[in-house]
Amino acid sequence: MIKVGLILGIAGACRTDELVNLTVDDIEDVGSSLIVKIPNTKTKIPRIFVVTDVGNMLELFRKYLSLRPPHVKHKRLFLYYKAGKCSSQPVGKNTMGKIPSVVASYLKLPDVACYTGHCLRRSSATLLADAGVDITTIKRHAGWKSTTVAEGYVETSIEN
Secondary structure (H helix, E strand, O other), X not given: OHXXXXXXXXXXXXXXXXXXXXXXXXXXXXXXXXXXXXXXXXXXXXXXXEEEOOOOHHHHHHHHHHOOXXXXXXXXXXXXXXXXXXXXXXXXXXXXXXXXXXXXXXXXXXXXXXXXXXXXXXXXXXXXXXXXXXXXXXXXXXXXXOHHHHHHHHOOOOOO
């Protein structure tokens, strides 16, 4: 769950709420990539992003989806795992928001508590800026209306 949340969160510059509300119907596996639709956003502007097969990201997603119990009555993507088994209980906002701190702890980074769910959006924007993506594309990708907000992420970019 943590790996898939991290992949989707960074690939789509997702807010914690957007990840929590993702359903299995919002993701289309087209073989060489995933097409992810975020229908309900804070800004009321739906977004779509693609996750390509870099490393083993698609394999991780497919494995996660295959572990979903058949008796689950809702369509929320993220489910709790307890004692190595997938439950039918959906993951909540607080658990989803802790993914970056769990990863930071695993990597033995300092100040683990500073890594919040918002880090997924910041990391996504920073990676795009580092890759030379223009500010208009970054705004569209993350769903920001304000250039000033988007530029705040570019300032932390290594390249800029």
